[in-house]
Amino acid sequence: MKILTGFFSLIGNLSSFGLRALAAVFAPPYEWQYFVIQIEAIGWQSLPLITAAGLALGVVMTLHTRSGLVTFGAEAWAPALQSQSFFNELGPLVTGLLVAGRAGAGIGAELANMRVTEQIDALEVLSFDSFKFLCVTRIVACIFVLPLLTVFMDFAGLMGGFLSEFMISHMSLQLYAASAFRNMGWANFIPPTLKTSMFGFIIGTVSCYYGYTINEGSDGVRRAATNSVVLSSLLIILSDVILVKLIFFFFPGDAL
């Protein structure tokens, strides 16, 4: 019972933290400069990881699926399967989980460390709204960069699939691209990509919540980093179930 109460209390606190951040986005002063720094830290610095992971995952996916398709003589469908898998699910979900691991842990640890070393107090003394300066900028940056990183993940995955296919069947890039996008519509690309904004909101909110509110020395920094990754990842997977259902509801063609 105590665990259940603690869980719902945490969800309540996270929701109110996230909603407070969203409300603060529209109130001046606007911390543009720091927002751009966060875009660079969360987005640009995650790009090598995302593209490398996408490429490797693309290669592995093709190796696995192609052998199955060959059994049914359907290997020509490998590019289409690859694009459907990446654009609809793998790209958004893996991007969310990777950013939760890289940026989420970083945000949690950085803010917790700032709390321990009195940097957050120093911001308040200098009349900065520390919540807005530190949390809102990071949460909005996460919301903004996740769809962009997902696009890179999708295309890196497709490129990995092509490289794998090229090694096996020497298929040309033009033919691979034509096959990959033959059955793809905007509905396969835009809703799944935009849903990652919700993943970004979850990563930003959870990480900032733990980092900003924990004040327990070096152990607090460790806990903030760990909790940020664990809870962000869990909530991303759970929210994905709901978001996929919603996408199927609003774009029934996707479900076919």
Next chain:
Amino acid sequence: MTARTAVEFKHVAKSFADRKVLIDVSFTVAAGEALCIMGRSGIGKSVTLKLMIGLLKPDSGQVYIESEDIVPVPEKELSRVRRNIGFLFQSAALFDSFSVGDNLAMPLRRFDKSKSPSEVEQAVNEMLKAVGLEKDKDKMPAELSGGMRKRAGLARALVLNPKLLLVDEPSSGLDRITAGEIEDLLLRVKTERHTTLVIVTHDVTCVRKVADKVAVIDKGNIAALGTLDQLQSSENQVVRELTSESSQ
């Protein structure tokens, strides 16, 4: 003529959970004066500083800064009060992700929007020169030694030319020579800028050099208030031990 009061505590009490840190604390600091607050570790000295700048709110009592009670002032309006207060944190609390120069420029850009970028840069350069860090403007805080961090923190606290400077443990973690340099800087701030100083310290050498008055907090109250010499001959044993120069 009586000196203008810069800080006044009236019957201030502050608890954390069920632990009463301050029970009934009252004192005044005149403008231009340097008050050192002493006391055993964990007795509420840093809490007293944080109450002065509104980082904490007392459970009861009044905290006057320049004759304005800041306790009922809402958080959003505290920036008006804080504009005239500098704070040197125990760890210096420099922003890790900004260079030393940017640490100093941040409050200038925030509070003094009339300043052009070149004027901000000039003010930063002047302040860094005053603390002897003119060559370290582009360094990141992690590249600085403990003493340099303290000096950079002091420069940031002074960059807006505050009327009141709050200093938390200026010599903690520093060797005596480096601590002496920080104390010299504080003394210069007091004599040249006529800034009111409130310093929390354990270091009697610092008190001897900088303080006009010393307050000793014990058991949640002001146990003694006076000059260092007066407190050294106090009847209260805790006060005598804390202010003893032979124990340093």
